[in-house]
Amino acid sequence: MPHLPLALKSKLHELQRDLGKSSIIKAHEKLSERYRKGRGTASKTSKDEAIAYALARLPATYAALRYVLCELKKYSEAFETVLDFGAGPGTSIWAFQEIFHIKSFTLVEKNLAMLDLGKQFLFDRPWVHWHKEDLRLLNINAHDLVLMSYSLGEFKEHEQNSLLQKAWTVTNKAFVIVEPGTPKGYQNIMRARDFLIKSGAHILAPCPHNKICPLSGKDWCHFSITLSRTEAHRSLKGGSLMMEDEKFSYLIAVKEAVSSSKSRVIKSPIRRSGHVIVDFCTQDGIKRSTFSKKDPIYRQARALSWGDEFDQ
């Protein structure tokens, strides 16, 4: 289970103390209300709402992104320059710092309150470059890795393709997209996947192939990460739960062809006494396999978790 970096935890604690519980709750309600109403409200986020975002959502988006970057690291660590589209308060820096050695980090964010909060998080360092800009108007040079973490869904469908085109054009090696693990988030990922494959991308993860997604009906491809809640997080969510599950969908597209895994676990395996049932996405479609104790790979199968790769 990922824990927040200590420095981040103490920054969040300071923010909570300075703003006070009732202002945080009010700001969180406003922010949630705007998100419920729809997209295109990025420029309106106030200072208090940016803090509420950092307290209520950043821990979860950090955990999801960290998970995805760990998947990417299995294939390559050769990323020196990163470009973050819709960086918010710089969530990605915390995740990247733990996983890759980045020489130059460029964050593009339209909202001043989010950007200022990011800078306040000690990210006004020589290797960190903040751009206060609307992504739709952005003109920027290429970077090894381009990221859209919980930002693609902020754009209307008809705007998403031109944004993806822009992001893919300035990607040297890998383009990473993370979205909420909802049917809507998955649809955004699917549209991006189609677009990128048509633009010559190779899908590194989570799909073990570049073919049409075999999921249909009520199923949507998503994954889950458990994270511990901070005190501020708990009081904002109005509950006493110490943990929460963040559901997310993601895509890693790369410029150079890679040999991807044979299959990926797409649901939580069902463990019974003496056997385990696992749902895989494979190069030949969706496959449900049952592994019993007699199976030579039973131990390996039993240890599988939702999201794992498996070469069977």
Ligand SMILES: C[S@@+](CC[C@H](N)C(=O)[O-])C[C@H]1O[C@@H](n2cnc3c(N)ncnc32)[C@H](O)[C@@H]1O
């Ligand atoms: C849900 S937040 C995600 C923040 C961060 N990437 C994370 O994972 O925590 C989406 C961010 O995209 C930014 N955004 C939305 N539309 C934008 C635009 N047109 N140009 C630049 N940033 C934008 C918003 O201001 C917001 O900070």
